[in-house]
Amino acid sequence: MNPQEYIRNQIQSALAQLAIPVSDIKQLNLEKPKQEAYGDLATAIAMNLAKEQKRAPRKLAEQIVSRLNLDPLYVEKAEIAGPGFINFYLAKHCLQQSVSSIVQQGAEYGRSQWGQGRSIQLEFVSANPTGPLNIVSARAAAIGDVLANCFALCGFDARREFYVNDAGRQIRLLGRSLSSRYLTALGNEQPVPEDGYHGLYLQDLALEILQRDGDRYADLSEEERDARFSALALEYMLERQKSSLDKYGVHYDLWFRESRLREGQAHRAVLEKLEKAGLSYHQDGALWFQSSKFGDEKDRVLITSAGEPTYFLIDIAYHQNKYERGFDQIIDFWGPDHHGYIDRMRAALLALGHPADSFQVSIIQQVNLLRNGQPVKMSKRAGEIIEMDELVEEVGVDASRFFFVDRRISQPLDFDIELAKKQTDENPVYYVQYAHARICNVLRYAQEQGRTLPEQADVSRLENEFELQLIKKLIDYPEVIARAAQYLEPHRIPDYLQELATVFHRFYHENRVVIDDEELSNARLLLCQAARLVLANGLKILGISAPETM
RNA sequence: GCGCCCAUAGCUCAGCUGGAUAGAGCAACGGACUUCUAAUCCGUAGGUCGUGCGUUCGAAUCGCACUGGGCGUGCCA
Numbered sequence A: 001m002n003p004q005e006y007i008r009n010q011i012q013s014a015l016a017q018l019a020i021p022v023s024d025i026k027q028l029n030l031e032k033p034k035q036e037a038y039g040d041l042a043t044a045i046a047m048n049l050a051k052e053q054k055r056a057p058r059k060l061a062e063q064i065v066s067r068l069n070l071d072p073l074y075v076e077k078a079e080i081a082g083p084g085f086i087n088f089y090l091a092k093h094c095l096q097q098s099v100s101s102i103v104q105q106g107a108e109y110g111r112s113q114w115g116q117g118r119s120i121q122l123e124f125v126s127a128n129p130t131g132p133l134n135i136v137s138a139r140a141a142a143i144g145d146v147l148a149n150c151f152a153l154c155g156f157d158a159r160r161e162f163y164v165n166d167a168g169r170q171i172r173l174l175g176r177s178l179s180s181r182y183l184t185a186l187g188n189e190q191p192v193p194e195d196g197y198h199g200l201y202l203q204d205l206a207l208e209i210l211q212r213d214g215d216r217y218a219d220l221s222e223e224e225r226d227a228r229f230s231a232l233a234l235e236y237m238l239e240r241q242k243s244s245l246d247k248y249g250v251h252y253d254l255w256f257r258e259s260r261l262r263e264g265q266a267h268r269a270v271l272e273k274l275e276k277a278g279l280s281y282h283q284d285g286a287l288w289f290q291s292s293k294f295g296d297e298k299d300r301v302l303i304t305s306a307g308e309p310t311y312f313l314i315d316i317a318y319h320q321n322k323y324e325r326g327f328d329q330i331i332d333f334w335g336p337d338h339h340g341y342i343d344r345m346r347a348a349l350l351a352l353g354h355p356a357d358s359f360q361v362s363i364i365q366q367v368n369l370l371r372n373g374q375p376v377k378m379s380k381r382a383g384e385i386i387e388m389d390e391l392v393e394e395v396g397v398d399a400s401r402f403f404f405v406d407r408r409i410s411q412p413l414d415f416d417i418e419l420a421k422k423q424t425d426e427n428p429v430y431y432v433q434y435a436h437a438r439i440c441n442v443l444r445y446a447q448e449q450g451r452t453l454p455e456q457a458d459v460s461r462l463e464n465e466f467e468l469q470l471i472k473k474l475i476d477y478p479e480v481i482a483r484a485a486q487y488l489e490p491h492r493i494p495d496y497l498q499e500l501a502t503v504f505h506r507f508y509h510e511n512r513v514v515i516d517d518e519e520l521s522n523a524r525l526l527l528c529q530a531a532r533l534v535l536a537n538g539l540k541i542l543g544i545s546a547p548e549t550m
Numbered sequence B: 001g002c003g004c005c006c007a008u009a010g011c012u013c014a015g016c017u018g019g020a021u022a023g024a025g026c027a028a029c030g031g032a033c034u035u036c037u038a039a040u041c042c043g044u045a046g047g048u049c050g051u052g053c054g055u056u057c058g059a060a061u062c063g064c065a066c067u068g069g070g071c072g073u074g075c076c077a
Helices: A001-016 A043-054 A058-067 A092-106 A135-153 A171-186 A200-215 A223-245 A260-265 A266-275 A311-324 A334-351 A389-397 A397-407 A417-426 A428-448 A464-473 A479-488 A494-508 A519-541
Strands: A042-043 A076-082 A085-090 A117-121 A157-164 A254-258 A280-283 A288-290 A300-303 A330-332 A359-363 A366-370 A413-417
Touching: A001 A058, A001 A076, A001 A085, A043 A058, A043 A085, A058 A076, A058 A085, A058 A428, A085 A092, A085 A117, A092 A300, A092 A519, A117 A135, A135 A157, A135 A330, A135 A366, A135 A397, A135 A519, A171 A223, A200 A223, A223 A389, A254 A260, A254 A280, A260 A266, A260 A300, A260 A311, A266 A300, A266 A311, A280 A428, A288 A334, A300 A311, A311 A330, A311 A334, A330 A334, A334 A359, A334 A397, A366 A519, A389 A397, A389 A464, A397 A428, A397 A494, A397 A519, A413 A417, A428 A494, A428 A519, A464 A494, A479 A494, A479 A519, A494 A519
Parallel strands: A117 A157, A117 A330, A157 A254, A330 A359, A366 A413
Antiparallel strands: A042 A085, A076 A085, A280 A288, A288 A300
């Protein structure tokens, strides 16, 4: 049990003795005070409960503290301060023991049982298969992947999914655009449709097809040729997107195809359910869903007057399918241009009887691409995109993933290409990686000096401020991971790793590890191993390498 | 018009979901290598938390109204 859990349990049982039920775990928030003088952990729970309990905050705090049964080996003291904070001071022994504990847990350190095996699905990127992945997808990919890692570590069965819009108008247009390129390559000049896809990747593909298959598609009817090229272009794009993500270290459990839903007529079951519930109606020749009954601003069309299912209906069927596959929790990551879509999807899932909190949408704000401070207009149609591959090659997987995850999701991200190239050496990822490499070097040096890396040590020798500060930072790690998942805020991890690196560098600067006092030296070596593990575990969550030398 | 996101140090951003004296990193300035990696460390400087009301013991955080920036608002996908 880590110190945070221990203290939480203690507070909870104290409150139980006072007959104050705490339903909301958030009320039991433990924070790290800004001032070191205020202890290692603090809670504002007495103040939060004071109002509803109609008691004076400090008095309530006293009642809580007097009912705490703290093991002095764990918590040295609990103090009431200010308007009613309860400040906890961790015992040295507790801190020291955590070093052994971390080393023992190794790669498992950071794991929690919060998820209790519940299944959770994260759908992210889901870019149209009409072009190479761009820089926006790179942000979404990094975020989704890291959060999936976090959930898995928190005891969830986390699955990654990519929804492939492989049906409908844009695919036909893609086929038509490729067809034009093909015919043009054959000398029969054909303009790419104005609203088609003008990117040069289709020209490359057309030449590839021409080389492989010759002119055998030239004599097909226009309709047949478009269909043929739609299929060819689609598979090509999918492979290309997969390869980009693969290079980026993102691997999906499932690439779910929209066509699978259409072929299975999955939307019919949805229509039936909504109709049975009396939540759909006909008007103006179309079939409507009463989404306004479930919090949407107006009703939405399910079947157009032309008799076609709308994209919305298919998307409902897709989400229904997710539930049918047994997921307890569904999280979608969408672009800002889809925020208007959230209410109607939520309405549909409520109407279908799914619990409100089982479906979450997180909007990942846009990436503004700059070149020398000037905005670059991104348009898939015009083909003026900066490809994800280009970025990854220029900046590297490690730096780009770190960069994309290191900001709040809700924050738009300015990405200056030239700046990113220049800043390569200054990127904080190197700072964190350097800390890891530095530790590896110390461990290597110790072995070169004939020392054996200890599996245990007399950790009570770790007691100066630099050692203790480093330990305090190390024990924060599981909470950081859990909170990153809970709030869908992956940026907490790189932020934390930077802080950890700072504390380590300071420790390193002030304490020589390999020294004559073998007992102390071993204790510090153990501490170094613990620090290395946490850095390595954190970097692994981010999908970033942890180099042994730099 | 309506809705969503955003506004914190010169720049890029945190601020633990209402707490204690608002913090980092770059950039600037001044220090520290005879040492296990100086890709490091220490210090200095830098703030009307966009503006104004309000809610309360307490607001960068919540509410309302403004200002400014971005994006939505189809029987499109």
